[in-house]
Amino acid sequence: MKVLLVFAHPEPRSLNGALRDVAIRELEAQGHEVRISDLYADGWKSEVDRADFPSWPPEARFLPAGASKKAFATNTLTDDVKAEVDKLLWADTLILQFPLWWYAMPAILKGWVDRVYAYGFAYGVGEHSDKRWGDRFGEGTLAGKRAMLIVTTGGWEEHYSARGVNGPIDDLLFPINHGILYYPGYDVLPPFVVYRVDRFGEADFEPVAERLRERMRTLETTRPIPYRQQNGGDYHIPSMQLRPELGDPGAAGFALHEDRAGATAKSATPRSTLRDVA
Amino acid sequence: MKVLLVFAHPEPRSLNGALRDVAIRELEAQGHEVRISDLYADGWKSEVDRADFPSWPPEARFLPAGASKKAFATNTLTDDVKAEVDKLLWADTLILQFPLWWYAMPAILKGWVDRVYAYGFAYGVGEHSDKRWGDRFGEGTLAGKRAMLIVTTGGWEEHYSARGVNGPIDDLLFPINHGILYYPGYDVLPPFVVYRVDRFGEADFEPVAERLRERMRTLETTRPIPYRQQNGGDYHIPSMQLRPELGDPGAAGFALHEDRAGATAKSATPRSTLRDVA
Numbered sequence: 001m002k003v004l005l006v007f008a009h010p011e012p013r014s015l016n017g018a019l020r021d022v023a024i025r026e027l028e029a030q031g032h033e034v035r036i037s038d039l040y041a042d043g044w045k046s047e048v049d050r051a052d053f054p055s056w057p058p059e060a061r062f063l064p065a066g067a068s069k070k071a072f073a074t075n076t077l078t079d080d081v082k083a084e085v086d087k088l089l090w091a092d093t094l095i096l097q098f099p100l101w102w103y104a105m106p107a108i109l110k111g112w113v114d115r116v117y118a119y120g121f122a123y124g125v126g127e128h129s130d131k132r133w134g135d136r137f138g139e140g141t142l143a144g145k146r147a148m149l150i151v152t153t154g155g156w157e158e159h160y161s162a163r164g165v166n167g168p169i170d171d172l173l174f175p176i177n178h179g180i181l182y183y184p185g186y187d188v189l190p191p192f193v194v195y196r197v198d199r200f201g202e203a204d205f206e207p208v209a210e211r212l213r214e215r216m217r218t219l220e221t222t223r224p225i226p227y228r229q230q231n232g233g234d235y236h237i238p239s240m241q242l243r244p245e246l247g248d249p250g251a252a253g254f255a256l257h258e259d260r261a262g263a264t265a266k267s268a269t270p271r272s273t274l275r276d277v278a
Numbered sequence: 279m280k281v282l283l284v285f286a287h288p289e290p291r292s293l294n295g296a297l298r299d300v301a302i303r304e305l306e307a308q309g310h311e312v313r314i315s316d317l318y319a320d321g322w323k324s325e326v327d328r329a330d331f332p333s334w335p336p337e338a339r340f341l342p343a344g345a346s347k348k349a350f351a352t353n354t355l356t357d358d359v360k361a362e363v364d365k366l367l368w369a370d371t372l373i374l375q376f377p378l379w380w381y382a383m384p385a386i387l388k389g390w391v392d393r394v395y396a397y398g399f400a401y402g403v404g405e406h407s408d409k410r411w412g413d414r415f416g417e418g419t420l421a422g423k424r425a426m427l428i429v430t431t432g433g434w435e436e437h438y439s440a441r442g443v444n445g446p447i448d449d450l451l452f453p454i455n456h457g458i459l460y461y462p463g464y465d466v467l468p469p470f471v472v473y474r475v476d477r478f479g480e481a482d483f484e485p486v487a488e489r490l491r492e493r494m495r496t497l498e499t500t501r502p503i504p505y506r507q508q509n510g511g512d513y514h515i516p517s518m519q520l521r522p523e524l525g526d527p528g529a530a531g532f533a534l535h536e537d538r539a540g541a542t543a544k545s546a547t548p549r550s551t552l553r554d555v556a
Contacts, residue, residue, distance in 0.1 A: 010327045011340040046324035046385040049288045062289040064377075065432070065476065099342075103457035104382055107324040107389030113380050137443060154343070158517040163525070163534060165415060165508055165518040167452060171531045175450055179381035198343065230443055239436040240443040247441070253449045253531050256441060 001032040001220060004091035008098040008109035010040045015197050015205075016152055020097055022209045023150065026216040035087055039108045045080065046111025052078055069119035077118060084116040088142065093219055094186065096176070097150040099197075103172050113180055122184040133237050136183050138229035143185030146219065149173060150212070151191055154198040169193055174254040178227055187224035226259045234259070279310040279498060282369035286376040286387035288318045293475050293483075294430055298375055300487045301428065304494040313365055317386045323358065324389025330356055347397035355396060362394040366420065371497055372464065374454070375428040377475075381450050391458055400462040411515050414461050416507035421463030424497065427451060428490070429469055432476040447471055452532040456505055465502035504537045512537070 005023065009016035020036075027034050037044075050056060053067040055076040071077045077085070088094065098109050105113075117123065122142070126135030135141075151173070153160070160169035173191055181188045192215050194200075194208055215222070228234045234246055247256040283301065287294035298314075305312050315322075328334060331345040333354040349355045355363070366372065376387050383391075395401065400420070404413030413421075429451070431438070438447040451469055459466045470493050472478075472486055493500070506512045512524055525534040 010325070010342065013339045014341075040325070040327060044325075046389060047288070047318070047322075048379075048384065049318060061291045063292075064288065101326075102388075102391050102395065102461075103453035104388060106326065107385045107392050110380075110382060110388050111324060111385030114385050117380065156516070156518070158519055161519060162530070163520040163522075165513055165520070165535065166457065167532045167535065171449065172453055172457075174445060175381035175453070179444065179450075183380075235443055238434070240434070241436055241439060242441040242443070244441075250528070250530070252440070252528070253533070254445045255531070257443065257445065 001027075001030075001093055002091045003027050003032050003034045003093045003095060003219070004037065004087050005034065005095040005097060006037045006039065006109065006112060008039045008096075008106050008112070012041070015194070015200055016097060016099060018205070019150065019152075019194070019209065019212055022212050023095070023097075023216050026213040027219075030217060035091070037084060037087065037112070039112055042080075044108055044112060045115070046108050048111070048114045052081065052115060054078070065119050065124075069124060072118040072120040081115050081118070084112065085118065085121060088116070092145050094142075094145065094147040094181070095150060096147070096181075098152075100151050100153040100172075103166065105176065117180075117184070125184070128238075130237060132231045133235075133240060135185070136230060137178075138182060138185065138227060139231060140183065140185035145186055146189060146224070147181040147186035148189035148215075148219075148222075149176065149191040149193075152194045152197045155195060157195040160193075160195070171254050177225060178254070178257060182225075182227050188227065189219070189222045189224055226262060228257055228259045279305075279308075279371055280369045281305055281310050281312045281371045281373060281497070282315065282365050283312065283373040283375060284315045284317065284387065284390060286317045286374075286384050286390070290319075293472070293478055294375060294377060296483065297428065297430075297472070297487065297490055300490055301373070301375075301494050304491040305497075308495060313369070315362060315365065315390070317390055320358075322386055322390060323393070324386050326389070326392045330359065330393060332356070343397050343402075347402060350396040350398040359393050359396070362390065363396065363399060366394070370423050372420075372423065372425040372459070373428060374425070374459075376430075378429050378431040378450075381444065383454065395458075395462070403462070406516075408515060410509045411513075411518060413463070414508060415456075416460060416463065416505060417509060418461065418463035423464055424467060424502070425459040425464035426467035426493075426497075426500075427454065427469040427471075430472045430475045433473060435471075435473040438471075438473070449532050455503060456532070456535060460503075460505050466505065467497070467500045467502055504540060506535055506537045 007020050024034050048064055050062050053071045055071060055074060056067040098105050125140050126132060128134055155166055158164055159166045162168050177188045192212060235242055242256055285298050289295060302312050326342055328340050331349050333349060333352060334345045376383050403418050404410060406412055433444055436442055437444045440446050455466045470490060513520055520534050
């Protein structure tokens, strides 16, 4: 297996750095090829701007999506972006690793998404008709590949539980898991989350490291989150609303977009345990 | 009133640029003072890194939160960050304006949050005890001030509706409204969202501009989203879980953290219309 790990922490001697090394060692021990995009070490540029599109006329009004479309089509993306696109095409598994800052990715990783996810590559793919609304949400350039998050957070697990004040972790990560990873086609594995890392001691490390090793050993067999394919019949086109007869009666918001009944029928594994099946 | 508008679009001749100018003109016509942080024009640095903390020992392991705490306490934050902190203290209303890219803020704006929200200023404020879990979620340095989002998106309003494939817009914006604005104390107004901006024509502009002017005229009177105060008794401390008897029986996820019953009791205004009350 070929694994790309995108790493977004400024300090290699951090818990994130240590967990990254644990993941790499285990993947290599399993015989996988691993490549790393270490965004801070590489001096990654975070901002989408005109300098990303040298072929866009300097006097023209700058249209981010239009410029991206043109640059991807004419192979004039900047070299740093091209290199990441090539890595995404190379890898059959993508791991994004980051500390949760303000309930979202650090800016540098958001900037990796904003810049690498070019029009024609990650979005603007496929036909729009009364049958299909582009190749996205389960289809797309990266379909058939797997992706997962490795996330650390200072808050307690309870604070991110179903009734915790921060909001449920699965909902906080939905814009990434569904909106960034599932969108261009990835099968998205349950995230690996480490809580209370601000007071992490020596004794806390090994159990977490072993849990991570187990996730790395089972990357190929872990069941993805059962998101619904956009063009599979569950949504009205073009309103893209879930058909009224679908979804658990009690479900609302993001949870509607998982086909839990279908997933359970296939495996009889209740969803609450999916997250812990390594 | 003193209004700070933080603007995160790379092209002044964009729809975002035009809407920003509409907002500023209306605010000034109402006699308000307006200051702008134009992140692209100012060349804002997006990445939290060691260079942000010149007083952090060069050979020491870099701890982002620890370095932020020390720098805020000793007044050694970098000048660009200090200027933004001062603007936040000056303003009684904060507006964040941005295009929704990949269901979140552009990296440059996330980098403004990551860097300006210093430890001791926006978090790490107040006592932790069996009665209080810090001054946050409704309390904090910025309590008593108001904040709102102005957001543009290429997708259709239906795609962001309760059953839309993207997820509901209120849920997608919750990590910002609740996690970034309410956290340090802001009263958060319903967001101003413009959809389908990729095909926005001349004729589409004026109705949207007028809707925005009306929101600017009513900044002081619009009712905030009724988020629950963390330390007001609704949450168990320290698990920070909403007490089991609270929340609509049908509510789940982010929606639990709004006290809709309380808000309705106070005003008899159903929440679904709150968003449109300008």
